[in-house]
C-alpha cells in the first residue's frame with residue numbers, strides 16, 4: 001500500500017482572530033496580544049490547532065492593519081515584539097500554532113520604503129512601487145481602487161502617479177523588482193525564526209498586477225512569483241500556508257495547493273461567497289441565496305480537489321458578514337441553524353476555519369452609519385449617496401454585507417461591553433451580548449460552542465473526515481444538503497435541512513441504514529421528517 005504521511009494541517013482546524021476585537025487587556029478599548037494570551041486556555045478547550053492572526057504589525061491602521069509600515073515590529077496598540085514572542089510560546093505550550101497575516105501586495109504609504117520612494121525617481125526604493133508618468137488632469141487609465149475612487153494617485157513632487165488597488169494609503173508593491181522580493185523573503189525567514197507556524201497571504205493573487213493592461217488578479221507572472229516565494233521561504237519549514245485568492249478557479253487552486261508543496265498548503269477561494277449578490281454587480285447589490293447553486297459549487301470544489309489539491313473550508317472571516325445571520329436564522333432558530341451550517345462545512349474535506357465568535361453564533365449588527373468604522377463601509381455609503389441611491393437601501397446593504405458585522409467585539413460575558421474592555425470599545429458591542437456570549441455557552445451543555453468542539457474532535461478521531469471521498473446526494477432537493485463521505489469500507493452521511501420549515505425525509509429513501517449517529521443538532525430523531533435546520537452526521541451502511 002502507498003505510504004504517505006499527511007501533513008499535520010490536513011487534520012487541523014484553524015481559528016481566526018481579529019486582534020483589535022478579541023480581548024482588551026489594558027483598558028484602552030482595543031484588543032491586544034496580552035488579551036489573546038489570556039484567552040488561550042479557552043481556545044485550547046475548543047480544540048483548535050492554529051490561530052490565524054489578522055495583521056498585528058506596525059501600521060497607521062487606515063485599513064485596520066492591512067496597511068503595514070514595519071513588517072518586523074508589532075503595532076504599539078497591540079503590544080510589543082516580546083508580547084508576540086510570548087504569544088507564540090504560550091500558544092505552542094497548548095499545542096497551538098500561530099499563523100501570521102502577510103500583506104505583500106501593498107505596504108502603508110508610511111512604510112520607510114515608500115517614504116524613500118517618493119523622494120525621487122532615482123531613489124533606490126522608487127522602483128519598489130508601481131509608478132506612471134502623466135499629468136494631473138489625466139490618470140493613466142480608468143482603473144478603480146477596491147475601496148472607491150481611482151487606483152491612481154497623483155504625486156505632484158514627482159509628476160507621477162502611483163498605483164493602489166486598495167486605499168490611497170496602501171500603495172501597491174512592485175513584484176517585478178528582485179530586490180523587493182528578496183527583502184520580503186528575508187522578512188518572512190525572520191518570522192519563521194520567531195517560531196510562527198504558518199502564514200496567510202493577503203490578496204496574493206493580486207501581486208502580479210500589470211496596470212498597463214488593466215490586469216489586477218492572476219497576472220501572467222503570478223505563479224512564477226509564488227513558486228519563488230515558496231522556495232525561498234515556506235519550503236524551509238513545516239508550515240501551514242494559505243493564500244487569499246478571490247480569483248481562483250479549480251485549475252489555479254490545484255497549482256496553489258499542489259501536493260508537491262511548490263506553492264501553498266491551500267487557498268481561500270470565494271466562489272460560494274458571491275452567491276447572494278447580483279451577477280456582474282457589487283457585493284452590496286443583494287439577491288437571495290441560490291441554494292442549489294451553493295450545493296453545486298461547494299460540491300464541485302470537494303470533488304475536483306480530491307487528491308489533486310486541498311480545500312480551505314470557511315463561512316466567515318473578518319471581511320464577511322456573520323453566517324448565522326446571512327444563511328441561517330439569527331432569531332427563532334439561532335442555535336439550530338448555526339449548528340446546521342457548521343455541520344455542512346465541517347463534514348467536508350479540507351481545513352476548516354472558524355472565525356472568532358462563530359463558535360458561539362455571533363450575529364450581524366445594525367448600527368447608525370456614524371458607528372461604522374470600516375473604510376470600505378464608510379466609503380461605499382458616501383459613494384452611493386452621491387450617486388443618488390436611497391439612504392435606506394444603502395443602509396440595508398450595509399446591514400447585510402458590511403465588514404464591521406464581523407468586527408464587533410468578541411462577546412465574552414454579560415457584563416458591560418461583553419467583558420471585552422473596561423473602556424469605551426473602538427467599535428460598539430453587538431447589543432445582543434447578554435444572550436450570546438462565551439460564558440453562557442460554556443455553561444450550557446448543548447451550546448453551539450460544544451457542538452463545534454465535537455466537530456473538531458471528530459475530525460481528529462476519524463480519518464474519514466480528512467481523507468474520505470465526497471458524493472453529493474439529492475442534488476436538486478430545494479431544502480436538503482446531503483452528502484456521503486467514504487474511506488475504505490466506511491461511509492458517513494451528512495444530512496442537513498437548510499431551511500426553517502419541517503420537511504419530509506427518510507434516510508431509507510437514500511437506501512442507507514444508520515448504524516451510529518456521530519453528531520446531531522436535535523436531541524432525538526423523528527422518523528420521516530427533518531425539523532427546521534435539523535442536521536446530523538451518521539455512520540451508515542447501504543441497505544438492500
Ligand code: GLC
Pocket residue numbers: 063066067103166202203244318319
Ligand atoms: C484582504 C483583507 C482585507 C483587506 C484587503 C487589503 O482582502 O482580507 O481585510 O482590506 O485585503 O489588504
Ligand code: CA
Pocket residue numbers: 024025026027028029030031032077
Ligand atoms: Ca488594548
